[in-house]
Amino acid sequence: MMGSPAVILLFLCAVSAPVLGEKHSLYYIYMSLSKNVDLPGIYDFTAMGLLDDREIDYYNSKDQMKIPKQDWMREKMQSDYWDKGTQSRKSKEQWFKVNVDILMQRMRHNQTDLHVLQWRHGCEIDDTNGEIKYLSGIDEYAYDGSEFLSFDDENMRWVAPVPAAEPTKRKWDDVAILNQYTKGYLEKECVDWLSKFMEYGQESLRKHSPPDVHVFAKKSQTSSNRLTLTCLATGFYPKDVVVRVRKYRTTLPEHLLTSLGVRPNGDGTYQLRKSVDVQEEDTEKYDCYVTHRTLKEPFIKEWDGSCMDCTTGIIMGFAGGIVVAGLLVFMVILVFIFRKMFSKRSDAGSNAEGKGPVSYIKVSTGNGEQDKKTNGSKVQG
Template identity: 30%
Template sequence: MAKVFSLIGRLSNFYLHNKLLFSSGVHTVQNMYGCDWDDETGATNGFDQYGFDGEDFLALHLKELRWVSPVQQGSLTQQKWNDDKAQLEFYKQYYENQCIEWLKKYLQYGKSSLEKTVSPQVSLLQKSSSSSVLCHATGFYPSGVTISWMKNGQDHYENVDLGEPLPNEDGTFQKTSTLKVTPDEWKNNEFSCVVEHQGKTITEILKDDSVPIGIIVAVVVAVLLVVSGVVGFVVYRKKKGFKPVPQEQSDDGSNKS
């Protein structure tokens, strides 16, 4: 599949000496310029556009190698710039060669990021059997992802709240979708969350034996309590002066209990 890449520059709120011909006073001039490259066909194009006080003023037609103004006020500048053949030739060489070279260099520098694809990890979470069900997709890159719900194999849109993509600390993204459904409804029907990312589809089915978040948190707390108890006992032994019981050694070097 062909991809068109662009290198764009923007300038605004500046005065171009002997460049734009306009009346005296304070004005805002905006300039957007850059080039495009199609990685499949190799086709290139350049663009250079000016805005004056928030409206289109001048644009370079690279193939025709001339400036065009959509407003009468730009006719003088258009004529002056079109008469400068050396400057037009400079633009032609820049947009057809130098700009494209820089664009390809930037693409090479950022290739690892542009082409990186990481599939999401999908989980169904629920605080209790009577609360909403959260479909959580995380750890994916790039950020474009689609999360939808299905009921008994059919698309389901009712009582669905879709969140926005959020960044993770490692550069990946996460996104959630919440489904409001009663316990009887999800026990008597099959609901599933469908996550689509970069051509890959992941489906998680809401089952009757789904583990609610509350239980997960309780298990984690219990494990922490056990670890704390072990650490506390070790500290207690050291404070009380407990030491390992020395073992006697037999003549052949083996330990005796």
């Protein structure tokens, strides 16, 4: 016997409603510069751990100490963890210094220009109903912002997108233990550390923040008679958010919008902005439509039709706040300066291969990261 329409509708909603899983990630990012740039906060070598894009540890070539960046990391991790981590990163710093020189020679780059060597490795999991599921692993290298080498986890081999990386790829693929360890680290060891960190930092990581939503317009940089209308959602955590630009309550298609995607603010929260060009005399109704797990219902912010810099001088107040926020975001993103260069993933520390045989083996030292150990006195793998 068929039920009532209301009962059937409720049943269909219950069946079709998606089970929202929690995605979590653990990444380690390293960046080495070929020379000192003499800028505050910028060092020859930096390294950090990121749990759900929140910084959990940090190291730089000036202080040469791996330090906690979260209270729970300081409380939960024993002193030997930081000692091992410090030694590991000192070793990586030297390894990067040698290899950035090797790559500059290979690329025929001179010593006067600034060059950057990067590496990122880590994993992402799904934690639905307490069940941990491995989603993906990343081990990527880059030089001057261009992808140099990456690990194909499924096929357990290295991928060289540029000819200069081919010698390294061949040598690394010839070392079976290297590829076996890399795959094992991504799928097992990294997941174990990620799960452990999630357990230790669960109280802090569960603190959710709602988005602060702004909508504003400025003169378009590409057309004198058009405005760039921007929807900005900022200060939210976790980073999963939906931002739509609407006209008369109808969502504009994404291909008409410009956006750099979700970006960190530097305080553990995120921001996302989406922009569209409109006619300067446009009087139609535009708004920002934002949904986030901290909101009981979608938040809608209407554009009042004003323009921030259409009169003499720039309107201060909120505009000034945007500039300051932009500078803060820039300082955070500087560490990931070449992140957007990767087509599918963000930045990575590049590794070079020299003239000699492979002398590069990754080993675990109990600090959550992949480590490097050389059989010879000089890294050339």
